[in-house]
Amino acid sequence: MDYEALDFYEIDSLLTDEERMVRDMVRDWVDEEVIPNIENACREGVFPDEWRVALGEMGVLGAPLQGYGCPGLSYTAYGVICRELERGDSGLRSFASVQGSLAMYPIWDFGSEEQKNYYLPKMASGEWIGCFGLTEPDYGSNPGDMITKAEDIGDHYLLNGAKMWITNGTIAEVAVVWAKLGSEIRGFIVEKNDPGFTAPEMKGKHSLKASVTSELVFQDCKIPKDRILPGVKGLRGPFSCLNNARFGISWGAIGSAQACFHSAKDYSMSRIQFDHPIASYQLVQNKLAWMLREITKAQLLAYHLGQKKDAGNWIPEHISLAKMNNVDIALEIARVARDIHGANGILDEYPVMRHMANLESVKTYEGTHDIHNLIIGRHITGIQAFTREA
Amino acid sequence: MNIIVLLKQVPDTTAKISISSGFMDESTITKWSMSPYDEFALESALQLKQNCNGNLIAITCGPDRCSKMLTDAAAVGTDKLIHIHHEGYLDSIQTQTLLAAAIKKFEGEVIMCGKQAADTNSGSTGPGVAELIGASCITHVSEVKYENEELIATRLNSLGFEIISTSPPSIFAFDKGVKELRRPNVRGIMMAKKKEITRLTPEDLGASLTNSNINLISQMPPSEKAPGQKYEGTDSIHEIVSKLRDEANVI
Numbered sequence: 241m242d243y244e245a246l247d248f249y250e251i252d253s254l255l256t257d258e259e260r261m262v263r264d265m266v267r268d269w270v271d272e273e274v275i276p277n278i279e280n281a282c283r284e285g286v287f288p289d290e291w292r293v294a295l296g297e298m299g300v301l302g303a304p305l306q307g308y309g310c311p312g313l314s315y316t317a318y319g320v321i322c323r324e325l326e327r328g329d330s331g332l333r334s335f336a337s338v339q340g341s342l343a344m345y346p347i348w349d350f351g352s353e354e355q356k357n358y359y360l361p362k363m364a365s366g367e368w369i370g371c372f373g374l375t376e377p378d379y380g381s382n383p384g385d386m387i388t389k390a391e392d393i394g395d396h397y398l399l400n401g402a403k404m405w406i407t408n409g410t411i412a413e414v415a416v417v418w419a420k421l422g423s424e425i426r427g428f429i430v431e432k433n434d435p436g437f438t439a440p441e442m443k444g445k446h447s448l449k450a451s452v453t454s455e456l457v458f459q460d461c462k463i464p465k466d467r468i469l470p471g472v473k474g475l476r477g478p479f480s481c482l483n484n485a486r487f488g489i490s491w492g493a494i495g496s497a498q499a500c501f502h503s504a505k506d507y508s509m510s511r512i513q514f515d516h517p518i519a520s521y522q523l524v525q526n527k528l529a530w531m532l533r534e535i536t537k538a539q540l541l542a543y544h545l546g547q548k549k550d551a552g553n554w555i556p557e558h559i560s561l562a563k564m565n566n567v568d569i570a571l572e573i574a575r576v577a578r579d580i581h582g583a584n585g586i587l588d589e590y591p592v593m594r595h596m597a598n599l600e601s602v603k604t605y606e607g608t609h610d611i612h613n614l615i616i617g618r619h620i621t622g623i624q625a626f627t628r629e630a
Numbered sequence: 631m632n633i634i635v636l637l638k639q640v641p642d643t644t645a646k647i648s649i650s651s652g653f654m655d656e657s658t659i660t661k662w663s664m665s666p667y668d669e670f671a672l673e674s675a676l677q678l679k680q681n682c683n684g685n686l687i688a689i690t691c692g693p694d695r696c697s698k699m700l701t702d703a704a705a706v707g708t709d710k711l712i713h714i715h716h717e718g719y720l721d722s723i724q725t726q727t728l729l730a731a732a733i734k735k736f737e738g739e740v741i742m743c744g745k746q747a748a749d750t751n752s753g754s755t756g757p758g759v760a761e762l763i764g765a766s767c768i769t770h771v772s773e774v775k776y777e778n779e780e781l782i783a784t785r786l787n788s789l790g791f792e793i794i795s796t797s798p799p800s801i802f803a804f805d806k807g808v809k810e811l812r813r814p815n816v817r818g819i820m821m822a823k824k825k826e827i828t829r830l831t832p833e834d835l836g837a838s839l840t841n842s843n844i845n846l847i848s849q850m851p852p853s854e855k856a857p858g859q860k861y862e863g864t865d866s867i868h869e870i871v872s873k874l875r876d877e878a879n880v881i
Contacts, residue, residue, distance in 0.1 A: 242644050244644075257698070257701065257823065258819055258820065258823050261701070261702070261705060261814065261819045261822070262816060262819055265813060265814050265815070265816075265819065268813065269813060297813075297815060298813065298815045298816060299815040299816035299817050300816060303816075311816040311817075311820075312820070313816060313820075
């Protein structure tokens with residue numbers, strides 16, 4: 241059955257011609273190259289290298305960045321790309337999010353001219369994969385207390401510490417790593433072969449199985465002086481990257497939800513029980529109607545947020561709301577879709593359980609669901625509730 | 631070398647076709663696409679353009695909606711876009727007249743098109759245009775190469791493959807080609823957005839639409855297939871065998 245993206249309010253009609261062409265390009269690629277291969281990639285626990293090449297050839301990496309070989313698309317187009325990729329798999333979208341928003345963006349925004357010219361063209365073409373090191377084993381929601389530190393040793397920096405849950409870590413040529421220089425958080429560009437740097441892969445995930453997740457370990461890792469990001473100090477650096485990645489996730493989750501809806505609709509129309517398709521029963525229709533309702537609302541949130549991002553009149557709390565809501569409903573839609581598929585829903589013949597397991601990670605990473613609630617809570621009340629200290 | 635590809639926008643193969651008052655109702659079709667055989671022609675034209683450093687012009691004829699398909703063709707590397715604008719029905723002879731006039735105007739030397747359009751299946755564009763412009767026409771082509779200033783086409787006939795050489799002006803009507811139409815990329819899409827589409831009317835081309843001697847009387851959907859029959863259990867074996875033998879004539 242050909243994929244028909246649910247778009248009840250015809251929100252895609254608001255996209256520009258260019259955005260729609262980019263959508264069709266990515267959607268066709270996902271249909272032809274990703275969907276037929278994703279289950280195998282998950283079983284083997286690999287991110288197929290052909291996908292890196294294809295993303296580079298399509299020119300979608302670092303979508304909204306201008307110059308230095310980057311595509312220069314709108315943020316809305318970036319959202320559409322994330323949505324279409326995540327319709328295939330959240331692990332694929334994670335690859336693109338990390339490459340564009342977390343590795344390329346900080347170099348583009350905070351890097352020196354030399355750093356931009358050296359790294360960005362090769363990252364936009366997909367030749368070099370990037371990763372982003374912020375989270376540590378003991379510091380997830382609270383990155384400000386990170387213990388990874390950099391020391392100024394005259395002609396170089398020395399990096400010590402460890403990062404965890406790093407998408408693309410083991411396959412990356414370039415890592416943007418956040419570490420404390422004195423008491424201040426700074427960004428450093430670490431290259432794969434830097435002495436004292438290793439990136440062992442984390443195994444045993446039940447989620448995002450087609451995505452590489454790693455630790456980054458720094459033991460007296462020597463970094464040349466010109467690899468510090470000169471343009472930013474403090475948590476503002478990593479947080480501005482996260483804003484862009486979370487924006488992409490708010491669109492991406494819709495893609496997963498659309499895939500689950502599509503599968504649940506098809507399945508319920510053809511699955512006969514008690515002599516009739518299960519889609520003809522009120523309980524199933526109620527579930528499908530609820531899915532359509534939540535997807536439509538999520539689409540409106542994402543589209544409007546895209547317009548605000550492109551116009552530059554957004555605040556991080558706007559992104560928190562969309563990330564939190566859209567991932568939350570996508571996960572719930574995946575669970576309900578799994579339910580509609582009955583026992584068949586647990587098989588990899590259908591995409592629903594894979595999306596469901598993926599979305600459990602997506603709900604947690606890039607600011608957990610609860611942390612986004614606290615961000616909005618602080619916005620409403622002016623009182624931060626992250627810590628017990630004032 | 632001027633290479634021209636003739637493209638037709640057709641209802642997407644997934645579109646639902648409805649008939650009202652004896653004719654297809656276009657307003658119910660929500661998705662239009664480039665006709666699949668035209669895609670093979672376009673891919674081959676792009677390869678030829680690269681091999682002979684040629685200039686690739688895409689021409690379509692039809693209403694406003696067809697512009698989008700030309701932009702799609704630009705996104706994969708077409709140099710020049712020509713839209714012969716005409717709202718409403720065009721029969722095969724009218725279409726061929728318009729296309730032939732445009733090919734002459736833009737001095738096309740090698741012309742590529744699909745062997746038939748996915749909607750009308752008429753298969754007359756290639757041979758019809760060839761007749762009007764006095765070009766050779768090779769149909770059911772799967773590949774065209776440019777070697778030593780000759781065009782070498784591979785075509786499938788009932789005996790196997792034929793290799794045919796020809797020199798311009800020539801028209802190649804494509805069957806399924808050896809390579810699917812390439813995917814665009816973001817750079818191509820952004821260039822395509824800026825590419826101007828030259829819009830021409832039949833009058834601009836000095837083409838008359840009144841010399842057609844064919845008339846479309848009506849259209850109707852295909853008759854619905856009779857529902858399948860289902861048999862269960864060993865008791866029905868005799869009945870199934872007799873039906874397969876006497877009704878279906880398969881055993």
